[in-house]
Amino acid sequence: MSQESEYGAGQIQVLEGLEAVRKRPAMYIGSTDSRGLHHLVYEVVDNSIDEALAGHCDDITVSIHDDGSVAVTDDGRGIPVDTHEEYDRPALEVILTVLHAGGKFDNKSYQVSGGLHGVGVSVVNALSSRFEVEVKRDGGVFRHAFERGEPQGDMERVRDLEAGEDTGTEIRFWPDDDIFETDQFAFSTLSNRLRELAFLNSGVRITLRDERERTDEGDVVAETYEYEGGIREFVEYLNETRSEMHEEIIYFEDEDENIQVEVAMQATQELQGSIHAFANNINTREGGTHLTGFKTALTRVVNDYANENDLLSDLEDNLKGEDIREGLTAVISVKHPDPQFEGQTKTKLGNSEVRGIVESAMHEGLGIYFEENPDTAQAVVMKAVEAAKARMAAQKAEELTRRKSALDSTSLPGKLADCQTKDPEDAELFIAEGDSAGGSAKQARNPEFQAVLPIKGKILNVEKHRLDRILENDEIRNLITAIGTGIGDEFDVEDIRYKKIIMATDADVDGAHIRTLLLTFIYRHMRPLLEGGYVYATQPPLYRIRYRGETYDAMTDAERDEIVAENCDGNPTQVQRFKGLGEMNPEQLWETTMNPENRILKQITVEDAAAADKMFSVLMGDAVEPRKQFIKDNAPEAEWIDI
Numbered sequence: 001m002s003q004e005s006e007y008g009a010g011q012i013q014v015l016e017g018l019e020a021v022r023k024r025p026a027m028y029i030g031s032t033d034s035r036g037l038h039h040l041v042y043e044v045v046d047n048s049i050d051e052a053l054a055g056h057c058d059d060i061t062v063s064i065h066d067d068g069s070v071a072v073t074d075d076g077r078g079i080p081v082d083t084h085e086e087y088d089r090p091a092l093e094v095i096l097t098v099l100h101a102g103g104k105f106d107n108k109s110y111q112v113s114g115g116l117h118g119v120g121v122s123v124v125n126a127l128s129s130r131f132e133v134e135v136k137r138d139g140g141v142f143r144h145a146f147e148r149g150e151p152q153g154d155m156e157r158v159r160d161l162e163a164g165e166d167t168g169t170e171i172r173f174w175p176d177d178d179i180f181e182t183d184q185f186a187f188s189t190l191s192n193r194l195r196e197l198a199f200l201n202s203g204v205r206i207t208l209r210d211e212r213e214r215t216d217e218g219d220v221v222a223e224t225y226e227y228e229g230g231i232r233e234f235v236e237y238l239n240e241t242r243s244e245m246h247e248e249i250i251y252f253e254d255e256d257e258n259i260q261v262e263v264a265m266q267a268t269q270e271l272q273g274s275i276h277a278f279a280n281n282i283n284t285r286e287g288g289t290h291l292t293g294f295k296t297a298l299t300r301v302v303n304d305y306a307n308e309n310d311l312l313s314d315l316e317d318n319l320k321g322e323d324i325r326e327g328l329t330a331v332i333s334v335k336h337p338d339p340q341f342e343g344q345t346k347t348k349l350g351n352s353e354v355r356g357i358v359e360s361a362m363h364e365g366l367g368i369y370f371e372e373n374p375d376t377a378q379a380v381v382m383k384a385v386e387a388a389k390a391r392m393a394a395q396k397a398e399e400l401t402r403r404k405s406a407l408d409s410t411s412l413p414g415k416l417a418d419c420q421t422k423d424p425e426d427a428e429l430f431i432a433e434g435d436s437a438g439g440s441a442k443q444a445r446n447p448e449f450q451a452v453l454p455i456k457g458k459i460l461n462v463e464k465h466r467l468d469r470i471l472e473n474d475e476i477r478n479l480i481t482a483i484g485t486g487i488g489d490e491f492d493v494e495d496i497r498y499k500k501i502i503m504a505t506d507a508d509v510d511g512a513h514i515r516t517l518l519l520t521f522i523y524r525h526m527r528p529l530l531e532g533g534y535v536y537a538t539q540p541p542l543y544r545i546r547y548r549g550e551t552y553d554a555m556t557d558a559e560r561d562e563i564v565a566e567n568c569d570g571n572p573t574q575v576q577r578f579k580g581l582g583e584m585n586p587e588q589l590w591e592t593t594m595n596p597e598n599r600i601l602k603q604i605t606v607e608d609a610a611a612a613d614k615m616f617s618v619l620m621g622d623a624v625e626p627r628k629q630f631i632k633d634n635a636p637e638a639e640w641i642d643i
């Protein structure tokens with residue numbers, strides 16, 4: 001074959017590759033909603049993190065621009081710009097236009113990141129209406145631009161590198177609005193993930209700049225994350241508002257078969273544990289072999305210590321894992337040359353050899369720590385003994401079992417106005433705040449597929465009580481029975497009765513508080529509901545505006561002003577302010593909040609379990625100052641619990 005036709009064949013392959021990405025974007029980035037949009041940023045940042053892990057980069061900046069684009073800059077080696085032999089094009093162009101081409105270029109011993117979908121930066125290019133790259137390397141500055149993945153002209157060398165000028169890569173992309181349902185980048189979503197990456201990769205400095213916002217002093221809003229202490233500082237951060245049982249963070253690391261293992265942990269007085277496992281920087285939400293190894297060793301080391309020191313005389317049995325994990329904050333991070341991800345959402349680490357490596361690292365590390373710190377060891381054991389006693393007391397009185405089976409029973413709560421359909425796919429449950437909103441909602445609903453459960457006032461703060469107490473609460477029991485799945489270990493999503501569980505609370509402080517209480521409970525005891533995307537909050541409008549026989553709803557003051565100016569010639573017939581759901585008549589409630597045609601629902605997701613954990617412990621814990629600060633810093637997000 002001649003050079004020319006070979007080149008032609010290469011080009012065709014290029015086009016096919018990116019065409020496929022644009023045809024089925026969800027196959028490559030998971031979804032085209034807000035999650036998918038943010039995934040584009042992570043995909044680019046992952047490449048910079050790989051440079052950092054290979055030891056060539058320590059500074060990464062992510063900038064959200066006010067023209068809808070995001071730029072990621074790093075001080076790595078720069079994407080190669082020499083000619084790629086197979087394609088006879090600059091390597092830079094091949095890497096950005098051929099699926100999975102990136103990996104072929106580097107002879108890294110392993111690529112640690114690569115993202116959950118691990119698809120490479122060419123996918124970001126394919127899904128961007130415009131994509132610009134600037135590379136500093138080989139003594140020059142090179143630029144190239146693309147539109148929907150197609151090169152616009154040739155790569156250009158724009159100038160020489162100046163003496164002492166650093167190498168690196170800058171990628172700026174404009175997500176294609178033909179592909180994505182939203183174009184809004186959320187600072188809090190990006191900051192949570194970038195902070196997490198900085199914790200997981202100690203020494204890398206990551207800056208997030210929001211060019212859309214200015215501080216009171218007129219500066220660009222920016223945060224920098226850099227943690228020399230790595231996951232030790234992650235645990236400190238998670239425990240900021242928890243009361244810890246020992247000063248220093250327990251930390252150890254190990255490497256075996258080219259697999260790196262790091263564990264950081266600290267016991268707290270709280271009831272909720274907060275254990276997070278990562279593999280190659282990916283939050284392995286479904287757990288896996290690293291988490292199993294950690295749990296097995298933890299249970300064994302603590303029981304061995306307790307037995308050797310005669311600390312279990314009050315108990316008939318050894319401590320259970322759950323007793324020991326009560327109040328424990330831990331981060332487990334492994335880096336593996338060839339990670340296997342399994343499970344429904346591909347967030348479960350499958351590599352079987354990891355289990356033993358984590359288990360023995362943990363056995364040795366924690367064993368040594370206990371020997372050297374007998375006071376802490378003693379305190380940890382005593383706390384677990386308390387947890388075990390509470391667990392057994394509840395069991396002995398048959399409380400827990402009786403309540404749990406009562407929850408399984410088919411008798412639905414009397415306050416529930418159930419819907420006619422028994423198909424969870426179509427069924428919706430409105431959890432309405434207070435009896436008056438509940439009453440209105442019962443009148444307003446479409447009983448074919450909409451059920452209503454009124455809940456009274458404030459429900460129990462589950463952050464503060466063990467399960468036996470939580471199950472004494474009527475409101476919570478009604479909720480569990482209505483949803484049908486059970487809770488905790490007994491949770492089974494197969495038994496779900498409604499695939500939309502909608503919190504209908506007022507748009508005021510009380511409403512936000514109740515929503516947070518409900519979400520805390522769901523997060524702690526029915527988390528798969530959040531992970532499955534079954535939990536929603538209503539977003540009722542704040543104003544209804546009438547003009548010349550038309551009605552308009554406004555969610556904010558600004559929206560009201562806009563409608564008055566643009567649709568009502570500045571002179572509306574009526575502007576009605578809705579104070580709460582309970583004050584709407586059933587017809588208004590149906591039109592604004594329940595009718596699937598008009599209503600606005602906000603799906604509540606847990607993008608990031610560590611951030612969610614932190615948020616719930618801050619929002620629902622004892623410490624007042626951090627809570628005030630958190631709400632101040634996260635006002636819109638905290639209000640909507642946008643995790």
Ligand code: 0RA
Binds near residue numbers: 095
């Ligand atoms: C391929 C090979 C090499 C580096 C990169 C890609 C690279 C990609 C990105 C994306 C963002 N920043 C990046 N930095 C580097 C290795 C090149 C070499 O051996 O010098």
